Amino acid sequence: MNFKKLLPFSFLALSGFYTSGQTLNTKIDQKAQALESKIVTWRRDFHQNPELGNREFKTAEKIAAHLKQLGFEVQTGVAHTGVVGLLKGGKPGPVVALRADMDGLPVTERVDLPFKSSVTTEYNGQNTGVMHACGHDTHVAILMGVAEVLASVKADLKGTVKFIFQPAEEGAPEGEEGGAKLMVKEGVLENPKVDAIFGLHINSQTEVNTIAYKPGATMAAVDFFSIDVKGKQTHGAYPWSGVDPIVTSSQIVTGLQTIVSRNLDITKAPAVVTIGAIHGGIRQNIIPEEVKMIGTIRTFDEEMHTHVHKRVKEISTNIAESAGATANVKIDVLYPVTFNDIPLTEKMIGTLQNVAGKENVILTSAKTGAEDFSYFQQKVPGFFFFLGGMPKGKNPLEAAPHHTPDFYIDESGLVLGVRSLSRLAVDYMEQSAGATKAKK
Numbered sequence: 231m232n233f234k235k236l237l238p239f240s241f242l243a244l245s246g247f248y249t250s251g252q253t254l255n256t257k258i259d260q261k262a263q264a265l266e267s268k269i270v271t272w273r274r275d276f277h278q279n280p281e282l283g284n285r286e287f288k289t290a291e292k293i294a295a296h297l298k299q300l301g302f303e304v305q306t307g308v309a310h311t312g313v314v315g316l317l318k319g320g321k322p323g324p325v326v327a328l329r330a331d332m333d334g335l336p337v338t339e340r341v342d343l344p345f346k347s348s349v350t351t352e353y354n355g356q357n358t359g360v361m362h363a364c365g366h367d368t369h370v371a372i373l374m375g376v377a378e379v380l381a382s383v384k385a386d387l388k389g390t391v392k393f394i395f396q397p398a399e400e401g402a403p404e405g406e407e408g409g410a411k412l413m414v415k416e417g418v419l420e421n422p423k424v425d426a427i428f429g430l431h432i433n434s435q436t437e438v439n440t441i442a443y444k445p446g447a448t449m450a451a452v453d454f455f456s457i458d459v460k461g462k463q464t465h466g467a468y469p470w471s472g473v474d475p476i477v478t479s480s481q482i483v484t485g486l487q488t489i490v491s492r493n494l495d496i497t498k499a500p501a502v503v504t505i506g507a508i509h510g511g512i513r514q515n516i517i518p519e520e521v522k523m524i525g526t527i528r529t530f531d532e533e534m535h536t537h538v539h540k541r542v543k544e545i546s547t548n549i550a551e552s553a554g555a556t557a558n559v560k561i562d563v564l565y566p567v568t569f570n571d572i573p574l575t576e577k578m579i580g581t582l583q584n585v586a587g588k589e590n591v592i593l594t595s596a597k598t599g600a601e602d603f604s605y606f607q608q609k610v611p612g613f614f615f616f617l618g619g620m621p622k623g624k625n626p627l628e629a630a631p632h633h634t635p636d637f638y639i640d641e642s643g644l645v646l647g648v649r650s651l652s653r654l655a656v657d658y659m660e661q662s663a664g665a666t667k668a669k670k
């Protein structure tokens with residue numbers, strides 16, 4: 231390749247793009263700013279009326295009405311309650327998908343806000359409040375804002391934007407399918423075929439107007455497991471006449487701690503094995519027949535993922551066997567690793583730096599939480615980042631974490647979310663158009 235020959239052309243192309251890009255960017259930023267109070271109003275409405283996974287009926291209705299009013303092609307009832315809107319730009323180009331999740335959680339809100347949720351429901355046989363305790367209300371409001379922003383520059387768009395409002399990110403109710411996995415299964419990434427997907431998550435423990443991201447493995451793969459240890463019931467005063475599943479389970483819990491500390495190369499990637507519940511017995515002088523344990527596994531690497539599964543089974547069954555008990559291990563593979571496509575991340579990070587200011591875009595470490603955005607990323611290159619939602623100057627250690635009754639989001643960070651997603655979509659389309667031109 232003759233670099234010297236190419237230089238003037240690419241320089242011209244770049245400067246041309248820069249000028250038109252500049253005006254389009256200005257239009258987008260101004261429109262996003264002008265929409266701020268509308269976005270906050272939407273967010274408060276969703277916050278006050280949260281709905282659990284696969285039950286986001288009213289949320290979906292409001293989204294669909296907004297998208298229809300903007301003139302989008304709208305599909306409802308995707309993966310139960312999902313809404314998909316299509317905005318066709320004035321010029322040909324790629325298809326970019328933007329995703330927001332819509333579900334709330336069975337958490338009773340404790341924050342004293344005028345738009346506090348007072349919704350209650352029965353969940354797993356218990357009465358509970360319902361709350362947007364993960365901030366998905368902000369995601370919906372942000373993406374509705376993006377829809378309005380991009381609709382206002384429709385004629386300038388070099389491609390199509392697919393807006394994906396997804397149900398049940400936190401998991402579908404027992405016995406139901408749902409979330410990103412079901413949306414993918416129902417063909418959300420086809421017709422028209424999506425070329426790249428972007429998404430964000432608000433974060434209650436990072437400051438407003440900052441963005442955090444990581445190329446590659448960003449959030450963990452998650453699995454649930456259960457171990458049923460069966461012994462032989464006996465009188466608590468005569469343990470030798472039975473097989474004690476409580477002592478055996480205690481040894482198994484301790485044994486499982488050696489997987490991360492002794493079986494994995496932790497310099498390669500982190501991993502977590504947690505037992506979250508252990509149930510057995512009814513009375514002080516009865517050694518029960520059975521103990522049931524449940525837990526979660528978090529990994530970032532496929533080989534380590536397989537190895538942890540193997541070791542959980544080996545350790546549990548062999549310890550049980552040595553005690554004369556049996557251990558029945560069941561592992562359910564849940565969400566895969568949220569993996570930010572490296573070339574796409576590298577290509578788009580400049581956009582986020584332009585939008586937020588270079589000093590406000592922070593390279594972060596991997597998170598052991600999980601996201602079903604990963605199912606989209608398994609099919610198409612995707613980039614998922616974290617948007618600051620903590621009031622400026624607050625100590626992150628004092629900010630309530632996600633999924634807790636005191637979870638709080640500073641709404642002044644929402645406009646940055648709208649500008650980020652809008653400009654990621656636009657820059658991706660501009661760059662793809664530029665790349666096609668360069669290829670010719």
Ligand SMILES: [Zn+2]
Nearest residue numbers: 364400632633
């Ligand atoms: Zn969550």
Ligand SMILES: [Zn+2]
Nearest residue numbers: 364366399431
């Ligand atoms: Zn979430």
